[in-house]
Amino acid sequence: MTMSRKKIAVIGAGLVGLATALKLKEWRDDIDIVVLEKEKESALHQSSHNSGVIHSGVYYSPDSLKAKNCIRGYKMLLEFCDKYQVPYKICGKLIVATHHSELAQLDKLFQRAKLNGLEDVKILNQEQIEEIEPAIQAMSALWIPQTGIIDFKLLADSISRLLLKMGVEIIYHQEVKKISNQSVLIIDTQNSSYEVDYAVNCAGLFSDRIALLAGLKLNHQIIPFRGEYFKINASAAKNINGLIYPVPRSDLPFLGIHITRMMNGEVEAGPNAVLSFKREGYQRRAFSWIDFWDSILYIGFWRMLKKFKKDGFAEWKKSMSKKVFLKSAQKLMPSLKLEDLEPSVSGVRAQAIWRDGRMEDDFLILKSPKMLHICNAPSPAATSCLSIGQTVVFEVKSDIGQ
Numbered sequence: 530m531t532m533s534r535k536k537i538a539v540i541g542a543g544l545v546g547l548a549t550a551l552k553l554k555e556w557r558d559d560i561d562i563v564v565l566e567k568e569k570e571s572a573l574h575q576s577s578h579n580s581g582v583i584h585s586g587v588y589y590s591p592d593s594l595k596a597k598n599c600i601r602g603y604k605m606l607l608e609f610c611d612k613y614q615v616p617y618k619i620c621g622k623l624i625v626a627t628h629h630s631e632l633a634q635l636d637k638l639f640q641r642a643k644l645n646g647l648e649d650v651k652i653l654n655q656e657q658i659e660e661i662e663p664a665i666q667a668m669s670a671l672w673i674p675q676t677g678i679i680d681f682k683l684l685a686d687s688i689s690r691l692l693l694k695m696g697v698e699i700i701y702h703q704e705v706k707k708i709s710n711q712s713v714l715i716i717d718t719q720n721s722s723y724e725v726d727y728a729v730n731c732a733g734l735f736s737d738r739i740a741l742l743a744g745l746k747l748n749h750q751i752i753p754f755r756g757e758y759f760k761i762n763a764s765a766a767k768n769i770n771g772l773i774y775p776v777p778r779s780d781l782p783f784l785g786i787h788i789t790r791m792m793n794g795e796v797e798a799g800p801n802a803v804l805s806f807k808r809e810g811y812q813r814r815a816f817s818w819i820d821f822w823d824s825i826l827y828i829g830f831w832r833m834l835k836k837f838k839k840d841g842f843a844e845w846k847k848s849m850s851k852k853v854f855l856k857s858a859q860k861l862m863p864s865l866k867l868e869d870l871e872p873s874v875s876g877v878r879a880q881a882i883w884r885d886g887r888m889e890d891d892f893l894i895l896k897s898p899k900m901l902h903i904c905n906a907p908s909p910a911a912t913s914c915l916s917i918g919q920t921v922v923f924e925v926k927s928d929i930g931q
């Protein structure tokens with residue numbers, strides 16, 4: 530008697546879903562993998578609307594999933610890019626302190642980088658900063674030479690091509706609408722139904738809704754935050770060599786505009802972080818009644834607003850006024866002028882907010898019968914995607930056996 534082959538579905542073809550499918554297929558070639566994606570191609574949301582930075586793992590607490598997956602994911606990412614010729618550049622990154630009050634936090638980051646195994650990070654003085662980034666004025670800076678840049682959409686396209694060669698099906702225009710747990714898992718999309726033994730939810734901005742479809746009781750919800758960028762025009766950008774970041778706040782590490790040279794040679798400033806009333810709303814006026822009600826009927830949303838109302842208002846002002854945005858960017862690059870900034874793209878972050886209003890800072894992975902859910906995968910999840918895929922394999926092994 531022949532045993533029927535096991536089948537696993539991955540929901541979402543962003544970088545986390547694609548890398549998960551790749552690691553699952555590498556683990557067991559005898560399992561059929563199908564990726565279900567609602568759009569017409571891979572990686573049209575967070576995975577292609579981001580800063581394009583290959584993070585090296587400075588910020589994260591050493592015992593966090595972020596630290597583990599970013600440090601391991603960094604190595605896996607560079608190996609993948611070398612093997613499959615995905616272009617990237619290791620240009621280094623400066624985290625700059627422009628005020629005395631930031632020096633202690635900069636030193637904390639230096640210690641944390643060492644704890645995370647980044648031996649070659651250095652604290653630089655003003656002269657050394659000027660040698661690396663002549664346009665920057667700062668009191669002190671942390672230099673992280675291994676940070677790099679990449680076009681994450683090209684990475685996603687490369688993983689998609691490899692998956693197809695390995696026999697993984699990626700099926701587009703498949704929006705998952707219903708999940709029933711019977712003897713097998715039945716996943717319904719708008720026009721098809723799939724019977725699988727197991728599924729991994731990698732739906733990014735919609736990961737909470739997929740988890741609810743699977744019957745999970747959640748204590749968090751995804752709240753979307755739009756991040757808007759400005760392009761710095763060529764003449765002002767000519768003195769920017771790599772990546773310039775502010776010292777992050779310990780309570781809101783993702784806040785703070787940075788200056789980034791991209792793979793296409795352009796230099797961008799951003800992103801801010803404004804509440805979005807549409808989960809995939811890239812324009813300032815983007816609005817969805819469903820997403821709006823979903824946010825405002827959630828107690829965690831109001832508790833978060835109460836906690837961070839001052840910061841929320843400051844970010845909103847940065848979105849509404851180019852002058853306010855400029856002021857924030859001038860902290861890093863004082864020579865920048867209003868006419869140097871041209872509006873550019875934006876991205877929307879999927880941020881898990883707990884019912885008590887806390888923002889989940891780490892990656893969050895939950896389980897329901899026959900399913901694993903990647904419930905919070907903000908930055909540096911693009912850098913970490915291959916390692917997150919490996920982590921998923923570890924969990925799936927324990928659920929469905931070797």
Ligand SMILES: Cc1cc2nc3c(=O)[nH]c(=O)nc-3n(C[C@H](O)[C@H](O)[C@H](O)COP(=O)(O)OP(=O)(O)OC[C@H]3O[C@@H](n4cnc5c(N)ncnc54)[C@H](O)[C@@H]3O)c2cc1C
Pocket residue numbers: 540541542543544545546565566567568571572573574575576577578579580581582583584703704705706731732733734735736739756800875876877878879906907908909910911912913
């Ligand atoms: C502004 C910004 C800047 C960032 N900068 C960086 C950076 O420099 N470096 C870094 O490492 N990370 C960065 N990140 C984070 C990184 O981009 C994300 O963490 C990562 O792309 C998440 O990948 P994902 O696959 O989980 O989500 P996504 O890329 O959003 O993919 C989710 C997929 O699921 C699909 N989907 C959703 N619902 C359904 C459904 N019902 N049925 C089927 N499919 C569905 C979506 O269409 C989408 O394709 C940034 C993020 C943002 C927003």
